[in-house]
Amino acid sequence: MLPQILCLAATDSGGIAGLNMDIRCASALNVHARTVVTATSSQNHHGLTALNPVPDDSFISQLHSHDGAPIQAVKIGVPGNARQLSLTADWLASQTRPVILDPVFTATIGGDFYDASSLTELRQALLPQVTLITPNIPEAERLCNCRILTPDDMITAAQQLLGFGIQAVLLKGGHLNGQFCCDYYVDQQRAFWLRTTRSDATNQRATGCLLSTSITSALALGYSLADAVVIGRMAISQGLRQGYGLAQQEGPVRINHFPDHPQDLPELYDHYSDATVSPFPACDRNLGLYPVVDDVGWIQRLLPFGLQTIQLRIKNQPLTQVAQQVRQAVALCRDSHCRLFINDYWQLAIEHKAYGVHLGQEDLTDANLAQIKTAGLRLGISSHCHYEVARARSLKPSYIASGPIYPTTSKIMPWQPQGIDGLSYWRKLIPQPLVAIGGIYGDRVKAVHQAGADGVAMISAITASPSPETTVKQLMTLFSQHT
CATH class of the missing domain: 3.20.20.70 (Aldolase class I)
Structure with missing residues (x-):
């Protein structure tokens, strides 16, 4: 019997991100994805043209259709409006499952998903119930009202996010310059950096959806949060290697199996490092x-x-x-x-x-x-x-x-x-x-x-x-x- 997760997100008329990616990712990791549709998005290679929230009664009925279901973890993506964030917070108050939040503020191709009231409701109602948040640097800057220009700034912002009541933060560092992408993880017990070589892949859309859903799926499979974060980063690397293009626009990342390639395994450091590490002397493989x-x-x-x-x-x-x-x-x-x-x-x-x-x-x-x-x-x-x-x-x-x-x-x-x-x-x-x-x-x-x-x-x-x-x-x- 497959583990089950619940994904709250919008549909993507282009078939790339949102619930479309969530379902594909969960399936690749041998997990079943239940869904709550928050909105239908209208978008193409020109950008986001409309975000159409589902009515409140539809949203509420979808949420409660999962009451009592054997759901191991919850992933939250784009909400339809501020009211949905409040309703989601009320529903989560009676739940004990881990909650992964991907704070998608803007579409990759352009267009804002959050207005001022949604951002306020996010901070006040939802963040205290979140197990892990996975913002990129622009999203963290908006949440914390700060600028993030260095690794030290990432550490400061992540600590500020913990102050909202979130249990753990994975701050993605891809927007900083350098040959490596360095993501920073912190919770109340430990902190570490995940480092990967920067990808030159052309098709990089829906990486945030893939990361958060793969972490949620790994939790449903029984992995610890630290392990799930590593697996999520491996899923991104696989997705970038296997991404595909679309006519007139860049395409999405693609994952089709649980990550198991050494090329996708990140390096994990207790402290930030951009240095190249030399190997220890080799020993005979026939030990x-x-x-x-x-x-x-x-x-x-x-x-x-x-x-x-x-x-x-x-x-x-x-x-x-x-x-x-x-x-x-x-x-x-x-x-x-x-x-x-x-x-x-x-x-x-x-x-x-x-x-x-x-x-x-x-x-x-x-x-x-x-x-x-x-x-x-x-x-x-x-x-x-x-x-x-x-x-x-x-x-x-x-x-x-x-x-x-x-x-x-x-x-x-x-x-x-x-x-x-x-x-x-x-x-x-x-x-x-x-x-x-x-x-x-x-x-x-x-x-x-x-x-x-x-x-x-x-x-x-x-x-x-x-x-x-x-x-x-x-x-x-x-x-x-x-x-």
Whole structure:
């Protein structure tokens, strides 16, 4: 059964934007779009000639026709008039679903959708009930009565929008100059920038509709808001690549499937950046069996079986003991030509010249990544979702680890197991070597390899085995068969 969203917007007589795009976008993401028609718009390549609001009784009856329906999220586009904004706010007051607002003030081809009374009603009645608003810079300027000329201005305007009672803001930065388009997201817990290379596509109409509806659809599919925003930006990139022209005018963007192309994945930064990032040193794609162990003694036991990659992950030990273990592990792996990644302790990895460092998302902010790169160490990064993959991509690591693939008992995870289908999806999206982790053992190795994993990280399948040496020997045989 498909998830369902509700789209409130106008129809477009040209068949390009509004509800026309909303329905096409939801369908491409395998979501069903219910609709409320706010108005019929009359427009062609000369511009918007008329916006004809539906009568109040028609609008109200459409809204209440969805009472009790299994709607997961609501998207609001162009209203017919100020009265509709008030009616929508009244209806939303009894709802608990996330609300995405695309504040479309003007048509791309010219023509104003909002008068002064509509703008007042928007600020006072509707904005306090909005989960996420997706304005471009001119729309944010009009809402905030300010000028936005720099990235710092975007941050200030987004904070001002939060002051209207909105839970989160995605301020689109395409109107600023530069080789990159940088969008700014902020809510009460976090803020980040999404960066994509500026597109030179000719057919760019209805990008705002596509973005907001794809975010709404992703929420209906169960993604978090941060993930949905990344997916929405990916949908825009796909839409721009696949846009089509029309006689006498530029055409719309087009999306026909859930975004899964690495070219469409944005880079995610904690702070604004227009710098070109150099990649970390590459590592062999054949990472193979990748045990993750918590003591150098495990490395001594397992190296004789021909391991090519191993990770030392030590928790809750004094630094002096960790340093001693790292030093011993580096010497052992160097003699056995095994790639040793040190988890978290990047300073010790640099000092003792380990092969690489592995970091979780929570450690990326504190680690000196430039120092790790300058030392020539490889970098592996854990990821579990679109937000984290986009953040990892911005750093250009040596590999990205994805999981959990299957249920795991070695670590409490807030994420649902991705399964082989999820791993196959990440394989399409991630250009770097991909390491699979979580609940992998025995015959699951074959399925993980067939899904495209370059390495398979294992913890309890080895360390909790009654005979770890026998298990590793058997796993190495499996790897030789399926690599």
